[in-house]
Amino acid sequence: MSQRKIKKEMTICAAFLLFLCGMWAADLLQEDRLYSEWEKRMLVQKPKWKLNAVLDGSYEHTYEEWLTDQFPARDQWVSMKTRCEILLGKKEIDGIYLGKDDFLFSENTATADWDRMEALMTEQYGKEKVSRIHVPAAGAVLTEKVPYPVKFSVKKDAVWENLYSHRDEYIYYRTDHHWTMRGAWYAYEAWAEERGIIPVPLESVKKSVQKENFLGTHYGRIHYAKQQDVIELYDPGIICSVVYDLGESQRSGLYQDDLLESEDAYRFFLDGNHPVIQIRTNQEKGHLVVLKDSFANCLIPFLTAHYRDITVLDPRYFRADIPSWLEQQRVTEVLIISQDSVHAVY
Amino acid sequence: MVFSSLLFIFRFLPAFLLVYVLVPERHRNLVLFLGSLVFYAWGEPVYICLMLFSAFFDYGNGLMLEYAGRNEKAGLARMVLMGSILVNLSLLAAFKYSGLWPLPVGISFYTFQTMSYTIDVYRGEVSAQRSLPAFGAYVSMFPQLIAGPIVKYKEVAVELEQRLLNMKxxxxxxxxxxxxxxxxxxxxxxxxxxxxxxxxxxxxxxxxxxxxxxxxxxxxxxxxxxxxxxxxxxxxxxxxxxxxxxxxxxxxxxxxxxxxxxxxxxxxxxxxxxxxxxxxxxxxxxxxxxxxxxxxxxxxxxxxxxxxxxxxxxxxxxxxxxxxxxxxxxxxxxxxxxxxxxxxxxxxxxxxxxxxxxxxxxxxxxxxxxxxxxxxxxxxxxxxxxxxxxxxxxxxxxxxxxxxxxxxxxxxxxxxxxxxxxxxxxxxxxxxxxxxxxx
Incomplete structure (x- = not known):
């Protein structure tokens, strides 16, 4: 046997064992992470060895979860997998649809029963006082960007039509499932027209770029994006005071500059999800209650031009019974802003 | 444990290989047997009894068959063989087809393996294995324990006694x-x-x-x-x-x-x-x-x-x-x-x-x-x-x-x-x- 061949065999054997042991060592050296920003969940921590837990299998189970959750360079491995899938010509990876022009799309499962919310509010305040914005999914508006032959389900109402007619503009993020503030403005415009309100004109809001390298939730799932997003602020410039969680949170103001550098930069708008946010403006009258999911966070600033008080409730986190909680307040209008379940069909 | 898991690739495999390579040759069967038990028991420790029973039972059957063969007791040999096949098939029937319990991993494979052993000893094609670690290593060998191949005893009988580790x-x-x-x-x-x-x-x-x-x-x-x-x-x-x-x-x-x-x-x-x-x-x-x-x-x-x-x-x-x-x-x-x-x-x-x-x-x-x-x-x-x-x-x-x-x-x-x-x-x-x- 030639010297070269022996050398090759030794190298492979040694490299294999060294790599396996090396990953183990790397794992031991790094400290456990508590929380994964991208996955939005707590990570499993190292389990304690106990005899009965070993015997009933629960120790082994948790150990395996801990190992995978804390695996070194997890995000990079995921990114490598995505690249391989793209090489194979995949257009849908782990629920993310790779569209044209670097747009990423996804389906959606509604996490609250918004129709029931609407029914409850209508019962309490009457039909005229309750309105609703169905937020269309990016894939339902940017239809030309969706990979053929996929179509996303949608309710084709005035909001959708207005967004659809401006689909060439930057109204949805590429790497995130949310709309941009510009997209939210078109929905707001359609809603305002229906309600007989004069919307704050797009030309008069103060536009500023807040972040040029935004990577959103779609990126977070597959760790791949060809283009980064820009977070733009369209500030109507209304002076207002904002109280989060009935004063239990230290946050204030509509926009959170410090969160632009976090992994979830969309939290810039209204600090992401809070059960209750109370906004007081310098308008003369009106109390609007907004029941919403995260899409509303960048639309609510436009509403400050029309009401003195805005109470923002997120029924997914608000623990008390909403109708009875609202009974103690003088409410003039209710608006529901949310995205329904969205399915891809072909 | 499955092979395509981080646990197997980055914990079990390196740990096992290191121990296996470092111990003296005469202990390798024991290391393989014990390592395979850990592999099998991980997350589902109860069913290990079933596999251990199967291993001990047919270890004993092998020795008895050899004793019967040496003393020309054909009736005893036939009885032991029938007993071995009956017990193995009943185990398989009870756990695989009755639907009363979850399927023990690998049972279809190791019962077939141990049956091949007793049949071959009965036929005189191989001699019985006297070393319990060696026989245990054969039955429980983790590489093929959960999804085969079904290794007949005579295929590995020689290598169970003596095998060399080399780079190639x-x-x-x-x-x-x-x-x-x-x-x-x-x-x-x-x-x-x-x-x-x-x-x-x-x-x-x-x-x-x-x-x-x-x-x-x-x-x-x-x-x-x-x-x-x-x-x-x-x-x-x-x-x-x-x-x-x-x-x-x-x-x-x-x-x-x-x-x-x-x-x-x-x-x-x-x-x-x-x-x-x-x-x-x-x-x-x-x-x-x-x-x-x-x-x-x-x-x-x-x-x-x-x-x-x-x-x-x-x-x-x-x-x-x-x-x-x-x-x-x-x-x-x-x-x-x-x-x-x-x-x-x-x-x-x-x-x-x-x-x-x-x-x-x-x-x-x-x-x-x-x-x-x-x-x-x-x-x-x-x-x-x-x-x-x-x-x-x-x-x-x-x-x-x-x-x-x-x-x-x-x-x-x-x-x-x-x-x-x-x-x-x-x-x-x-x-x-x-x-x-x-x-």
């Missing part, structure tokens, strides 16, 4: 393991998603093309899953100094069903051949008895795969095809150009696999009906979507399953690629954004 075996074993891992994780699991997508569709949305895509994907998934596992098993056994027989020889290259079954799950086919078909008389007692024997073997093969009726039908389907080939068209088929044989084989195998894959018999038959014109459309947007997503992977899988590029698997570069990509896919599978889009 280590090198080749690593190569087999890495490519096997890739077959399982990169090919089987991924093409399996195509099958899942088709399986999840309501019947009225399935076109003929979709049905064929789905069942082809399943046939490929089954092959790569199973042969990938066999590769990993053979590779790891080689790292440890054992040389096991091949379990798959590119079955989708076959030009007839007869050839297909000589190339698919070879160790199971051989087991049935050696311990059922030939003892029944094989082909030496006339055509009629041969047909009976084939039917018996294929009924058993079907049942061995699971307790659903679809497995029985699947086994009989192939049994009948084999008989028909033997009696009528095998000769004629061999005279045709090869591609006729390939097309015929695939057209027979793929619907067979569709029955195997389906949750029950009706679902299997429905899918086969859809494949052969029962669907309203020849193709539709759904099929186009699936094809655009999986077309390239499908091509890679077909290419690999025909063995067109088997020389590629000799290059360490391919092993490294296969290994790293597999780890990436395994890590990704554990990447679970919690309702990520709603926050």
């Amino acid at each position: 075996d280590g090198y080749r074993g690593i190569g087999r393991f890495c490519t096997g891992l890739g077959k399982k994780v990169l090919l089987a699991n991924q093409i399996g998603l195509l099958w899942e997508a088709v399986q999840g569709m309501p019947d009225e949305k399935i076109s003929v093309l979709t049905a064929w895509l789905g069942s082809t994907a399943y046939a490929l998934q089954l092959y790569f899953d199973f042969s990938g596992y066999s590769d990993m098993a053979i590779g790891m056994a080689q790292m440890l100094g054992f040389h096991l027989q091949e379990n798959f020889q590119y079955p989708y290259r076959s030009k007839s069903i007869t050839e297909f079954w000589r190339r698919w799950h070879i160790s199971l086919g051989q087991w049935f051949r050696e311990y059922v078909y030939i003892p029944l008389g094989g082909n030496r007692k006339g055509l009629l008895l041969q047909i009976r024997n084939i039917l018996i073997v294929w009924t058993l093969t079907g049942i061995w795969h699971g307790k659903g009726w679809n497995f029985l039908v699947w086994g009989l389907y192939f049994g009948i095809l084999l008989i028909l080939e033997k009696c009528f068209w095998l000769k004629c088929l061999e005279a045709q150009p090869p591609f006729c044989g390939h097309i015929y084989t695939m057209a027979a195998v793929i619907p067979g696999m569709a029955v195997f894959a389906s949750e029950d018999l009706q679902a299997g038959i429905r899918l086969v009906m859809l494949m052969f014109g029962g669907a309203p459309r020849l193709w539709d947007a759904g099929a186009v979507w699936l094809l655009s997503n999986y077309g390239l992977l499908l091509a890679v899988c077909l290419f690999a399953s025909f063995g067109t590029a088997k020389r590629l698997a000799r290059y360490p570069v391919i092993w490294v690629l296969s290994f790293f990509l597999s780890v990436a896919y395994i890590v990704d599978a554990s990447y679970n954004p919690f309702l990520y889009f709603r926050f």
Whole structure:
């Protein structure tokens, strides 16, 4: 046997064992992470060895979860997998649809029963006082960007039509499932027209770029994006005071500059999800209650031009019974802003 | 524990290999036995009793058979053999077919292995194993414990006593393991998603093309899953100094069903051949008895795969095809150009696999009906979507399953690629954004 061949065999054997042991060592050296920003969940921590837990299998189970959750360079491995899938010509990876022009799309499962919310509010305040914005999914508006032959389900109402007619503009993020503030403005415009309100004109809001390298939730799932997003602020410039969680949170103001550098930069708008946010403006009258999911966070600033008080409730986190909680307040209008379940069909 | 998990690859395997390599040679069987017990007990410690019972029981049976043989007590020997077979088959029946308990991992494999041992000792083909660690290592050997191949005792009897560790075996074993891992994780699991997508569709949305895509994907998934596992098993056994027989020889290259079954799950086919078909008389007692024997073997093969009726039908389907080939068209088929044989084989195998894959018999038959014109459309947007997503992977899988590029698997570069990509896919599978889009 030639010297070269022996050398090759030794190298492979040694490299294999060294790599396996090396990953183990790397794992031991790094400290456990508590929380994964991208996955939005707590990570499993190292389990304690106990005899009965070993015997009933629960120790082994948790150990395996801990190992995978804390695996070194997890995000990079995921990114490598995505690249391989793209090489194979995949257009849908782990629920993310790779569209044209670097747009990423996804389906959606509604996490609250918004129709029931609407029914409850209508019962309490009457039909005229309750309105609703169905937020269309990016894939339902940017239809030309969706990979053929996929179509996303949608309710084709005035909001959708207005967004659809401006689909060439930057109204949805590429790497995130949310709309941009510009997209939210078109929905707001359609809603305002229906309600007989004069919307704050797009030309008069103060536009500023807040972040040029935004990577959103779609990126977070597959760790791949060809283009980064820009977070733009369209500030109507209304002076207002904002109280989060009935004063239990230290946050204030509509926009959170410090969160632009976090992994979830969309939290810039209204600090992401809070059960209750109370906004007081310098308008003369009106109390609007907004029941919403995260899409509303960048639309609510436009509403400050029309009401003195805005109470923002997120029924997914608000623990008390909403109708009875609202009974103690003088409410003039209710608006529901949310995205329904969205399915891809072909 | 499964091979395609981070736990196995980055904890069990390095720890085990280090200990195995460092202990003196005479303790390696014990290390293998204990290591395999840890491997088996992980997460499901209860069933280890079952495997230990099986191991001790047939260890004892072997010694008794040898005692009976030495003292020419044929009656005792027959009784011990019957007892061993009865107990092993009852274990299998109780845990696999009664549905009262969850299926203990690997029971179909280790019961067949220990039966091969007692039968061979009874026949005097091998001498009984006196060392308990050596016999325990044979029964519980972790590389092939959960998904085969079914290693007959006589195949490894010599290497159980004495085996050498060397770089060459280590090198080749690593190569087999890495490519096997890739077959399982990169090919089987991924093409399996195509099958899942088709399986999840309501019947009225399935076109003929979709049905064929789905069942082809399943046939490929089954092959790569199973042969990938066999590769990993053979590779790891080689790292440890054992040389096991091949379990798959590119079955989708076959030009007839007869050839297909000589190339698919070879160790199971051989087991049935050696311990059922030939003892029944094989082909030496006339055509009629041969047909009976084939039917018996294929009924058993079907049942061995699971307790659903679809497995029985699947086994009989192939049994009948084999008989028909033997009696009528095998000769004629061999005279045709090869591609006729390939097309015929695939057209027979793929619907067979569709029955195997389906949750029950009706679902299997429905899918086969859809494949052969029962669907309203020849193709539709759904099929186009699936094809655009999986077309390239499908091509890679077909290419690999025909063995067109088997020389590629000799290059360490391919092993490294296969290994790293597999780890990436395994890590990704554990990447679970919690309702990520709603926050």
